Amino acid sequence: MSAILEVENLRVEIPLATGTLVPVRGISFSVQRGETLCIVGESGCGKSLTSLSIMNLLPKRAKRTANRLLLGGADLQGMDERAMSDVRGNRMAMIFQEPMTSLNPAYTIGNQLEEAFLRHRKASRREARERAVFLLEKVGISAAASRLGQYPHQLSGGLRQRVMIAMALMCGPELIIADEPTTALDVTIQAQILHLLATLQRELQMGVMLITHDLGIVARVADRVAVMYAGEIVESGTVHEVFSRPLHPYTQGLLRCIPVPGKTRRGSHLGSIPGVVPALFGEPTQCNFANRCEYATPACTAAPVPLTPLSEGRAYRCILPVETCIANQARAVAA
């Protein structure tokens, strides 16, 4: 397998009057062709800024730095805006969370679908139209040709999200970045959309980077998982490793927070993670999770904790040895 996206030591800095905010603090990951990487974390952990910084769509004030930022071997950092817009929507495309706000209400579906294809492929209108109809059918929209003349407000939420997916696929991208693609949708539609995304991915051998806070989605669609907390990756591994053997206290805590039908006893107390995410100003001086961690020791607040690699793609950011983490988890689950 070859990597379609390689990210090494990605940082995002936003200078503010009160100091420099660092919402993404040196994260590294890669996405292989045909693979789904899920980035999971709670609001404010920097997962959305990570995706925007890959697309170079950060707010103007924000500064992006990285040791490496490669899309299929091409350096994204060296590209100017013109070169970047040749890549965006062409070699990599994004599916946003809110299909309501990310489609232009003043243009027809057809217009918006064809735009990227006309821009990147120098194709005729007829070819673009044919491609749009083909993809709308592919994402399961009936009477596709007649939909092209409709406006976003005439479609339901589920249909709009399908249009967003079709739009992302117009130029046959190698990488799709999906930022919470189903949070605004009903469970039945959510399952359909994720099913569709997985099928298309297999068929077209795309790399998918899916950003979500929903552990149910992660478990079902991810090949590999990166758990983010306070701008850092705190644990990564294959989906089986992370769910069956979570190492970081934060991952362990998250998994205990969600009720699982048939597993959690009805009306029993769910696990919780007390406290709040620390402010992300300046450089870290300690483990970012220490103030919320039940296993915190003085050593945790003495110095920042590095990411400890265990094997290819498996790593965790905690000073506790692996055996202790596993024992902690076993004890917590038994309790």
Place this chain on the structure above:
Amino acid sequence: MTPILETANVFRTFQVSTGFLKPKRPLHAVNGVSLRLAKGEVLGLVGESGCGKSTLAKMLLGLLPPTSGDILVSGQAITGLDRRATARRIQPIFQDPYSSLNPRKTIGDIIGLPLRVHRVGSAAERPAKVREMMDMVGLPHRYVGNYPSQLSGGQRQRVAIARALIMRPELVICDEPTSALDVSVQSQILNLLLDLQRELGLTYLLISHNLAVVEHMAHRVAVMYLGRIVEEAETDQLFRDPQHPYTRALLDSVLTPEPGLGVPDANLGTTFPNPIDPPSGCTFHPRCPHVMPVCRTIVPKPLATQTGHVECHLYDTALKQAS
């Protein structure tokens, strides 16, 4: 025992404009709903967006009169009560703690407002009551003078809960109480709701699209589709042995955190019907994998099951014998 809440065949119809110069057409948002909630019970209400859950909740809160049918609170018709009396008995907790709190009032004002509206206690006694309520929902007293914008999402939802409970209502309608919150905060709010329910003997109507949350909290579950309760049963039975094809599809769509199972295909097709123009017969028939000819013409009647009812021709023995 008289149930806390009883709705008998409640309908609500809206007249909806279909376009410029076109006649208005009726939309049956709630189409004959009968529910019973006993004291101390948690009833989960699930269904897709547009199925009428929120219209039903608004009617129960007395914010919207039903077109026909009765809503009884402890045996008394809600239409006969004035707004204030209804508000003492039934209180809501809404989904979005960012928009359901007045940004220009302090936390103390927000929680204490019901006391002032209902003229409970003197102005000197109210702060003590507010502090007692803040203890109960786990808000530190120092927040009393703060504004909602200074609080996190989870803390705001605690404020909303405190405001709903300060008058000790009999019934609390929780409309998606945790769907705007992060998972670690969601579990704290669910724990709090469960503790308060036990301590104060509260009755909840829990509206949610998160079936895992409903399974965890509710004693009984009602499944709503296009304005009707198509299946109602005790939670265990509903999750173990769902009867209605729609319930099965809903349960199949739940993504439990178990790797390796892949994404299920609920086989529902894409067509959520237009509620202005509902399908004939059983309104679920265009999406149903078990559709029979009779489903297209005859509306299914509620049939008793072990612990509730289901509206589906698959279980109509009389119909089977006739054909």
